[in-house]
Amino acid sequence: MMAFRRGATRTLPERNLDRLAERFGALLVVRLGIALTVIGVAAFARSLVGISAGVVAPVTGAYVMFAILAEVARRRSRWRIDIQSIMQLVDVAYIALILAPTGGPQSHLVFLFYVHLIAVTLLGTHRTGIRLALIDSLVFIGLYSFSLNGSITRLLGTTIAAANRPETSSVVLSIVAFWLITGFTAFYSWVNERELRRSKIELEGLARMGAALEKTSCPEEIMQVLLDRSVGAFEFPRGAVLLSLADGTTAMSTAPRGPVAPVIVQSVRSDVVVERAWAERAPVLVRALDPVLDATLDGLLPDARNVVVLPLTAEGEPLGVLAVERGGPFGVKLPVRAVTMLNQYAANAAMAVRNVRLMAEVEHLANEDSLTGLANRRVFGEVLTREVARSRRTHEPLSVVVFDVDYFKRVNDTYGHLAGDDVLRHVAHVLAGAARDIDLVARYGGEEFTAILPNCNLDDAVRVAERMRSGISGDARLAGITLSAGVASMPVNAGDEDGLIAAADEAMYTSKRAGRDRTTRSSRRGPSVSALQR
Numbered sequence: 001m002m003a004f005r006r007g008a009t010r011t012l013p014e015r016n017l018d019r020l021a022e023r024f025g026a027l028l029v030v031r032l033g034i035a036l037t038v039i040g041v042a043a044f045a046r047s048l049v050g051i052s053a054g055v056v057a058p059v060t061g062a063y064v065m066f067a068i069l070a071e072v073a074r075r076r077s078r079w080r081i082d083i084q085s086i087m088q089l090v091d092v093a094y095i096a097l098i099l100a101p102t103g104g105p106q107s108h109l110v111f112l113f114y115v116h117l118i119a120v121t122l123l124g125t126h127r128t129g130i131r132l133a134l135i136d137s138l139v140f141i142g143l144y145s146f147s148l149n150g151s152i153t154r155l156l157g158t159t160i161a162a163a164n165r166p167e168t169s170s171v172v173l174s175i176v177a178f179w180l181i182t183g184f185t186a187f188y189s190w191v192n193e194r195e196l197r198r199s200k201i202e203l204e205g206l207a208r209m210g211a212a213l214e215k216t217s218c219p220e221e222i223m224q225v226l227l228d229r230s231v232g233a234f235e236f237p238r239g240a241v242l243l244s245l246a247d248g249t250t251a252m253s254t255a256p257r258g259p260v261a262p263v264i265v266q267s268v269r270s271d272v273v274v275e276r277a278w279a280e281r282a283p284v285l286v287r288a289l290d291p292v293l294d295a296t297l298d299g300l301l302p303d304a305r306n307v308v309v310l311p312l313t314a315e316g317e318p319l320g321v322l323a324v325e326r327g328g329p330f331g332v333k334l335p336v337r338a339v340t341m342l343n344q345y346a347a348n349a350a351m352a353v354r355n356v357r358l359m360a361e362v363e364h365l366a367n368e369d370s371l372t373g374l375a376n377r378r379v380f381g382e383v384l385t386r387e388v389a390r391s392r393r394t395h396e397p398l399s400v401v402v403f404d405v406d407y408f409k410r411v412n413d414t415y416g417h418l419a420g421d422d423v424l425r426h427v428a429h430v431l432a433g434a435a436r437d438i439d440l441v442a443r444y445g446g447e448e449f450t451a452i453l454p455n456c457n458l459d460d461a462v463r464v465a466e467r468m469r470s471g472i473s474g475d476a477r478l479a480g481i482t483l484s485a486g487v488a489s490m491p492v493n494a495g496d497e498d499g500l501i502a503a504a505d506e507a508m509y510t511s512k513r514a515g516r517d518r519t520t521r522s523s524r525r526g527p528s529v530s531a532l533q534r
Contacts, residue, residue, distance in 0.1 A: 026123055027084070027087070027088075027091075027119060027120070027123060028067060028068070028071045030115065030116065030119040031063075031064070031067045031087075031091065032064065032067070033115075034091075034094075034095070034112055034115065034116065035060045035063060035064050035067075037109075037112065038056055038060055038098050038109070038112070039053055039056065039057065039060055041108075041109065042055070042056045042057075048108055051098075051101050051102050055101075056098060059094070059097060059098070060094075060098075063090070063094045066087075066090060067087065067090075070083055070086070070087045070090075088120060088132065089135075091116055092113075092116075092132075092135055092136060092139060095109075095112045095113055095116060096139045098112070099112075099113075106170050110174060113136050113174075113178070114177065114178075114181055116132075117129065117132055117133060117136060117178060117181055117182060117185075118181060118185050120132050121181075121182055121185040121186050121189060122185060122189050125186075126182075126186030126187075126189065126190060129182040129185060129186045130182055130186070132182070133178045133179050133181075133182040136175075136178050137175045137178055137179075140171055140174055140175055140178075141171070141175075195337075198338075199337065199341075201233055202233050202234065202338070202341045203341075204233075205229050205230075205232065205233030205345075206229070206233075206341070206344060206345060206348070208229065209225060209226070209229040209345060209348060209349075210348060212225045212229070213225055213348065213349070213352040216352065216356065217356065218356060219243055219353050219356060219357070220252070222349055222352045222353050222356065223241040223243055223252045223349075224252065225349070226241055226322060226345065226346070226349040227239050227240075227241055227252060227322075229345060230322065230324060230342060230345045230346075231324065233345075234324070234338060234341075234342060236324040236325055236326065236327075237325050237327045238301055238304065238324070238325045239301075239322065239323065239324040239325065240252065240297060240300040240301055240322075240323045240324075241312075241320060241321070241322050241323075242274065242296065242297070242300075242320045242321050242323070243312070243319060243320035243353065244318065244319055244320050271293070271294045271295065271296050271297055272290065272293040272294055273286055273289065273290075273293075273294045273297065273307075273309050274294070274296070274297065274309065274321050276309075277309045277310065277311040277321055278311050278313070278318040278321075280311075281311060281313060282311070282343075283308055283309065283310045283311075283339050283342070283343055284308070284309045284310075285306070285307070285308050285309075285334065285339075286306075286307050286309065287305065287306060287307075288303075288304065288305055288307070289301065289304055289307055297309070297321075297323050300323075301323060301325055304323075304325040304327075305325065305326070305327055305328065305329075306325065306326035306327060306328060306334075307323055307324070307325050307326070308323070308324050308326065308334055308339065308342065309321050309322070309323045310322045310323075310324075310342060310343055310346040311346070311350075312346055312349060312350040312353065313350055314350045314351050314353065314354035315354065317354075319350050319353050319354065320350075320353075322342075322345070322346045322349070324342070366378075367379045369428075369442070369443040371421060371424060371425065371443070372424055372425055372427075372428035372429075372443050373425075373428065374428050374431075374432060374441055374442050374443045374449070375440055375441070375442040375443075376442065376443060377442065377443070377444055377445060379440075379442060380440065380442035380444065380450055380452070381497075383440050383452055384400070384452055384497050384500070384501075385497055387452055387454050388490065388496060388497045388500070390454075391454075391490055391491075396454075396455045397455065397456060397457040397458070397489055397490065397491075397492075398452075398453070398454055398455070398456070398489065398490045398500070399452075399453040399456045399457070399458060399460075399461030399464075399487060399488065399489040399490070400450065400451070400452055400453070400487070400488055400489075400500050400501060400504045401450065401451040401453065401461065401464070401465040401468070401485055401486070401487050401504060402444070402448065402449075402450050402485065402486045402501070402504040402505050402507070402508040403427075403431065403448065403449040403450070403451070403465075403468070403469065403483045403484070403485050403508070404447060404448050404449075404483065404484050404485075404508055404512070405423065405424070405427060405447035405448075405481065405482075405483060406481070406482045406483065406484055406512075406516040406517060407516075408420065408423070408446075408447035411423055411481075423478065423481060424443075424447065426475065426477050426478050427449065427472060427478065427481070427483070428441070428443065428449065430468075430471045430472055430475050430478070431449055431451070431468050431471070431472075433471070434467055434468040434471045435451060435464070435468060436453070436464065438454055438455070439451055439452060439453050439454070439464075440452040450501075450504075451464075451465070451468065456489075457489055457492075458487065458488075458489035458492050458493070458521055458522075461487045461489055462487050462519060462521050465485045465487050465519045466485075466519045468485075469483045469485050469517075469518075469519055473517070482516060482517035483517070484508055484511035484512050484516045484517065484518065485507075485508060485511060485518070485519040485520070486503075486504045486505060486506065486507025486508030486509070486510065486511055486519075486520050486521075486522065487504060487507055487519060487520070487521045487522060488500055488501075488503035488504035488506075488507060488521075488522035488524065489522070490526065491526045491527065492522075492525075492526050493522040493523075493524040493525070493526050494524065494526050495526050495527040499524075499526070503522040503524040504522060506522060506524070507520045507521060507522040507523075508520070
């Protein structure tokens with residue numbers, strides 16, 4: 001590159017230097033094109049430029065050979081930028097050598113300088129173009145001021161096509177053209193590179209967002225990720241996410257100082273702009289939020305201007321909205337590309353919310369008895385294993401109660417299975433309501449229920465079980481329904497989970513044999529404390 005010294009290139013990241021060197025490799029095509037143009041013009045338009053192909057062929061051949069060797073060296077050497085800097089000086093010297101005997105600043109081949117200048121500016125940086133324009137200007141001044149045309153002409157052994165000394169105005173116009181070409185080319189190249197950089201940042205942000213979403217486990221975390229990535233990647237001043245939940249709407253807003261904690265607000269279906277985004281299933285751009293019609297969003301983003309509201313939907317179901325503020329004077333539009341990418345951010349977040357909800361529903365179904373809503377037998381077993389281990393570690397008591405609905409088969413045979421299902425649901429509701437907060441009530445199977453009572457000795461467990469059992473007798477919806485219960489405690493009656501369940505179950509059957517509708521404590525003898533500690 002023209003003005004890159006080794007000291008200057010060290011300030012650039014190594015990856016950028018590699019990319020820059022690869023881009024400058026495309027200049028070989030430009031050099032070959034310039035050489036072919038010179039040969040073609042000299043061969044077929046000699047009267048126009050005043051120089052023959054025989055004169056320019058040796059110089060052009062040497063130039064092409066040098067360019068090819070430089071490209072080979074560039075590919076194999078780590079001094080790629082320095083090689084390109086030297087080659088750009090060679091380019092200028094070759095073009096000046098061709099222009100001198102064909103009219104200098106007034107030559108018909110002066111456009112070769114323009115082509116070379118545009119190519120270097122586009123492939124390099126605006127600084128490269130500016131420095132090359134300066135060198136081209138100095139070359140033109142040299143051709144004009146020091147009569148280099150005549151010296152180069154005598155060197156090549158030909159005549160000058162434009163024998164008269166070029167006018168100062170033509171030299172000035174050419175130099176002005178150099179700077180105008182450099183300026184406009186650098187500007188539009190900068191615009192394109194800026195858009196490419198923004199697209200890259202947005203795509204990288206989308207990829208990072210996808211990776212972050214994989215680690216989220218709740219909708220609130222997804223909202224946080226969506227705000228962080230979208231506001232950061234697009235450099236919005238503020239943003240807010242509204243997410244519809246079963247019991248309201250979770251809202252999170254972000255300001256220049258960073259996101260704030262989620263808060264619960266009322267349903268946002270009254271916000272007109274939110275309803276519109278959901279109805280159109282597309283981003284909605286508004287100049288300002290209405291304090292009355294869009295009260296929720298306006299409360300999160302007060303005095304916001306040029307706001308983009310994007311719906312969060314999954315499989316047609318509206319989940320919430322993402323609102324971001326562009327800011328600036330009214331009427332400032334967000335590029336279509338940015339809106340499209342931002343919509344992709346919202347779509348990914350919405351799908352993540354949908355997946356989290358589905359996973360929670362699946363987990364809930366896996367842990368819950370479908371008829372009664374209590375914990376199922378699998379969850380009961382997992383919790384009991386955990387509580388037994390804790391009881392062994394802390395030496396705190398642990399009790400288990402087994403309940404069985406008396407004469408349940410008679411209920412099914414007399415009133416039908418639907419009525420039997422209603423009885424089980426009501427029994428489950430009463431048992432769960434009578435249990436302590438730390439207790440776990442589960443449906444063990446059929447008409448049998450169980451309860452795990454942590455940190456509860458045998459005497460206390462009998463009182464809890466009796467309270468739960470008597471609640472069935474006192475419920476008007478369960479008239480005529482009674483329970484038989486058996487209670488066992490660890491370590492009094494058992495030393496492990498299997499023994500604990502067996503002892504409670506044995507006590508429950510004792511209640512059955514004794515006439516039902518009663519609670520019986522286990523009479524088993526558990527292992528000694530010293531045996532448990534071993």
